[in-house]
Amino acid sequence: MAALRLIARRFLQLAVVLLLVTFFTFSLVRLLPGDPAKTIIPFGSDQQRAALAKDLGLDKPFLQQYVNYLGIPVIKSEGTTGLLQGNLGRKYSTNQPVGELIKQSLPVSIQLVIYAQLVALALAIPLGVLTAYRAGTRTDRAVNTTAFGFLALPNFVLALLLSYVIGARLKWLPTAGYEPGWLDPLFDSARTPSVEHLKYMVLPVITLAVGQVAIYMRLLRSDMIATLQENFITMAKAKGVPNRRILFRHALRPSSLTLLTVAGLNVGTLIGGAIVVEVIFGIPGMGTQIATAIAAREYVELQSYIFVLAFIFVLINFVVDFCYILLDPRIRRARADA
Amino acid sequence: MTVPVAEPTAEPVPGAPLLEVTDLTTHFATPGGIVRAVDGVSLTLERGKTLGIVGESGSGKTVLSRSIMGLLPKRGTIRGGSVRFDGVELMTRSPKEMRDFWGARMAMIFQDPMTSLNPVMKIGKQITESIRHHLDVDREYATELAVNLLRSVRIPEPERRLRDYPHQLSGGMRQRVCIAVALACGPALLFADEPTTALDVTVQAQVLDLMAAQQRERFMAIVLITHDLGVVAGRADEIAVMYAGRIVEKAPTSVLFTQTRMPYTKALLSSIPKLEHPSHSRLATIPGRPPNLVAPPAGCKFAPRCAQAQPRCLEEDPPLVPGVVPGHEYRCWFPVGTPEGDDALARNQAAGTTAIAGGAA
Ligand SMILES: Nc1ncnc2c1ncn2[C@@H]1O[C@H](COP(=O)(O)OP(=O)(O)O)[C@@H](O)[C@H]1O
Ligand SMILES: [Mg+2]
Numbered sequence: 001m002a003a004l005r006l007i008a009r010r011f012l013q014l015a016v017v018l019l020l021v022t023f024f025t026f027s028l029v030r031l032l033p034g035d036p037a038k039t040i041i042p043f044g045s046d047q048q049r050a051a052l053a054k055d056l057g058l059d060k061p062f063l064q065q066y067v068n069y070l071g072i073p074v075i076k077s078e079g080t081t082g083l084l085q086g087n088l089g090r091k092y093s094t095n096q097p098v099g100e101l102i103k104q105s106l107p108v109s110i111q112l113v114i115y116a117q118l119v120a121l122a123l124a125i126p127l128g129v130l131t132a133y134r135a136g137t138r139t140d141r142a143v144n145t146t147a148f149g150f151l152a153l154p155n156f157v158l159a160l161l162l163s164y165v166i167g168a169r170l171k172w173l174p175t176a177g178y179e180p181g182w183l184d185p186l187f188d189s190a191r192t193p194s195v196e197h198l199k200y201m202v203l204p205v206i207t208l209a210v211g212q213v214a215i216y217m218r219l220l221r222s223d224m225i226a227t228l229q230e231n232f233i234t235m236a237k238a239k240g241v242p243n244r245r246i247l248f249r250h251a252l253r254p255s256s257l258t259l260l261t262v263a264g265l266n267v268g269t270l271i272g273g274a275i276v277v278e279v280i281f282g283i284p285g286m287g288t289q290i291a292t293a294i295a296a297r298e299y300v301e302l303q304s305y306i307f308v309l310a311f312i313f314v315l316i317n318f319v320v321d322f323c324y325i326l327l328d329p330r331i332r333r334a335r336a337d338a
Numbered sequence: 339m340t341v342p343v344a345e346p347t348a349e350p351v352p353g354a355p356l357l358e359v360t361d362l363t364t365h366f367a368t369p370g371g372i373v374r375a376v377d378g379v380s381l382t383l384e385r386g387k388t389l390g391i392v393g394e395s396g397s398g399k400t401v402l403s404r405s406i407m408g409l410l411p412k413r414g415t416i417r418g419g420s421v422r423f424d425g426v427e428l429m430t431r432s433p434k435e436m437r438d439f440w441g442a443r444m445a446m447i448f449q450d451p452m453t454s455l456n457p458v459m460k461i462g463k464q465i466t467e468s469i470r471h472h473l474d475v476d477r478e479y480a481t482e483l484a485v486n487l488l489r490s491v492r493i494p495e496p497e498r499r500l501r502d503y504p505h506q507l508s509g510g511m512r513q514r515v516c517i518a519v520a521l522a523c524g525p526a527l528l529f530a531d532e533p534t535t536a537l538d539v540t541v542q543a544q545v546l547d548l549m550a551a552q553q554r555e556r557f558m559a560i561v562l563i564t565h566d567l568g569v570v571a572g573r574a575d576e577i578a579v580m581y582a583g584r585i586v587e588k589a590p591t592s593v594l595f596t597q598t599r600m601p602y603t604k605a606l607l608s609s610i611p612k613l614e615h616p617s618h619s620r621l622a623t624i625p626g627r628p629p630n631l632v633a634p635p636a637g638c639k640f641a642p643r644c645a646q647a648q649p650r651c652l653e654e655d656p657p658l659v660p661g662v663v664p665g666h667e668y669r670c671w672f673p674v675g676t677p678e679g680d681d682a683l684a685r686n687q688a689a690g691t692t693a694i695a696g697g698a699a
Contacts, residue, residue: 136413231453238409239468239519240441243433253458328458329503 010321014314021310022083022303026066029299036297040093056092058299069303083307089300098304101289106308107183108285109278113270115201116208117263123213128220128259129247135225147214155273159207159280166203173202176282204281208273212266219262223255230254253327260327264320268313351425356559357383357406357527362419364398364405364583371632375401377583378419385526388553388560390570390591392606393580396628399563400449402580403529406561407444408436423527442472445520449532451512455504455519461488462500465519472523487518491548510541514548521552528553531563546573568610571595576665579603582629582639585658589666599661599673602640638669646672646683 036058037049044052053059057068069089071082081087088098127147131140150158167175179194181201227233228251236250275287282288286305293302324331364376375398383389391399404410406421408428421428423439448454456464465487466480475483481500488496491514504512513533520528530549534542550573553560562570570577571591578588579602587600598604605624626643629635635642641651648671656669672682 231448231450232456234404234409235446235448235454235516235519236456238407238440238446239471239522240437240439241467241471242437245467250456250459254456330457330505 010318014318017314018307018311022070022307023066025303025306026069029302030062032294032297034297036092036299039297069300083304088304088307091301092298093296098301101301102286102305102308103187105284105286105289107181107187108178108283109271109274109287110312111181111183112201112204112208112274112278112283112285113267115205116212116270116274117267119205119209120212120216121263123209124216124259125220125252127213128217129224129252131217132221132224132228132251132255133243133247135221143217144214147217150210151214153211155207155211155276156280158210159204159277162203162207163281174200175203178283178285200281200283204274204277204283207277207281208270211273212270215266216259216263220255220259223258224251227251227255257324257327260320260323264317267316271309271313354422354425355382356385356424357381357561358420358422358425359406360420360422362402362405362421363417364401364410365416367414367416368632372416373631374634375583375631376405379580379583379585380419381578381585381588383527383559383561385559386553386557387576388562388570388574390574390577391561391563391580392567392570392577393565394624394628395565397580398583398631399565399580400531401583403446403531403561403563407440407446407529408433409440409446441468441525442523443525444527444529445523445525446529446531447513447516447520447533450536451509451516452536454516455512457504459503460500461502461504461507461515464515465500465522468519468522483522484518487522488515490521490552491515491518493518509537510545513537513541513545517545517549517552521556521558524556525558527559527561529561529563532565533562534569535564535566542569566610567606571610579606582634583631584639584669585667586640586670587668588658589661589663589668593661593663593666597661597663597666597675599666599668599675599679600640600670601644601646601674601679603668604674638671646674646679646686648672648682648685 035049035053036056037044037052041048041052050059057065060068069082071084071087082089086099088102090097091101127143131143134140163175166172178200179196180191181197182193184191185193224247233246233251236246241250271286274285275290277283278285278287279291286309290302290305292298293305359379359381362376362379363374366373366375377398379402381389391402393399401410405415405417406428408421408431410417412433417429419429423444428436428439455461462481462484465484466477469475469480469483470477473480484500485496488499493499493511493514499507499515504515507515513536517533528549533549534545537545546569549560549562552558562574564570567577574591576588576590577594578585579594579600580586581602587594587598587603589597594603595607598607602624609624624643629639629642635652637650637652637654638644638647638656641647644651650671654671656671658667658669660667670679672679
């Protein structure tokens, strides 16, 4: 019963967040200088452009366009399918449904972000545990300094560096391009996974992950240090349990709530970083699409991309909340009571 | 062929006492200076016996027990002296070597059962993990042992409790679980650091009785640490009174009560909670506070709070001297119940002052 109420409340929050996000992107996109009709037919006459704008519904008042985009059925707005009906609109220039475009590009970006997150965590968790265990020693300082050095390195610099050294000079890995992976066929059955997939992902993933390691590691380190002071750790030690087990079985789980929260929120940062990285490495993901859509003033396409990303972002943090419950049984009761 | 001498060995030495602590010191290096938390403690404990360690909060009981077990973190801790367990020297052993002792041969119960169990690990796991680590048994057998342990500490429905998390149990039940964890591998020595301080008065006696029953059944030695002389009164074979990191009086239990020599012990005795209104904050009735352990006073550490302190007490540190009864030792220049002591007390009372006040005037 309590769990149901919790879920209902979270869905309400989800709806509110998405409403706000769509409204702001809708407004911001329209504040971009330039005009879609001009981008689509750069050499057309004013009448041609006006006719095109009318076709695209760009001549209507701002609010009506918004309401149409959402698909809220109101009087005097024709063609009332929109987001609510699952219609993400069409690309102005080619008339392709945006939904189809997303099917192609979304799995690419999701895989990129998942790998980056996994690599970042796979490095940060052992390092966080190590630096907490060795807090204040030379190891601790050395790891911290290195990690923060990488944090200070901007994504695009690292991307260019990696693609130049490892891609262009050493020729170990491709510098650009993409091959479908395990997720692509789920979105578009025409695509088949390729063994080359991971090869293309290595450099972009490293670029994205490296900066996150320092953040995750520091969070885990400080929570771990606090946990290692707890009585139950001394008790575990007094049982004769080996250090590795104390660190990873006793201390890690109760220390990872902050890390989990931040890793969830950080998906936003990763998506932002993915835009740059995808463009640099020529990966046909959401980032590349967004960049092109901005350049072409594809209002509807852009709005829908951002809507989908916001939706995923909120959903992930939704999942994070449920992961808390898995990590800490005490929260089960506390959350249900709230 | 040469016989290796003084090579640390894990083989028990026949005839040696179970625990023999000699001149143990444990100091902490802190930014404020060296904290002399344990300062030259010696004690002996035979198999199956109970040693009570009593002292106010901050007297070094917890540090002493952890130092004996070797549980203190290496960094910032300076340990000296000798700890022999079953004739085996423990001081020189690395934490890795100590793991064969921890949980298996010596175990510990902590003060606060609310925080000494891992909140995110099921109770069953917390019991079986040391069984599986120390004894070579499979999971089913370890679980069976855990159920029996929970039953032996009188936890109802032990099979179901195995799957519970600590927060689902009451404080008393949690302390029973802690006892089960400590008993899991049948240790020869159990440290119980204020095992009942955090519990309801009604549960305290139950938990202590439970420990005593298990002790008899397993022929286990117990170091029972408390700030309440009343707790160890009927349960310890011998009692050591601690003050400022040292043993100030040690005697077989009945002797300590009947032939008290150290004024601090006397003060503790008079602050034992009466049966009709038991309380745990009674020790605050000794006026004054324990000394600063970074820069302790020159003479007797208790002198500043002592009703019968004389100028000599402020200058000279009294050594531990034997009493009449074998096994009785105390530190005092003017012991309670002796002509010198009575005299000193009478003198102070007549002057309406103590050595400290008199010295300052
Ligand atoms: N890690 C440490 N660093 C510095 N001082 C400590 C540390 N642990 C304990 N102490 C000090 O040692 C003294 C004895 O503490 P403790 O053994 O916990 O007392 P008790 O258990 O008798 O109440 C206290 O003054 C305490 O502040
Ligand atoms: Mg203590």
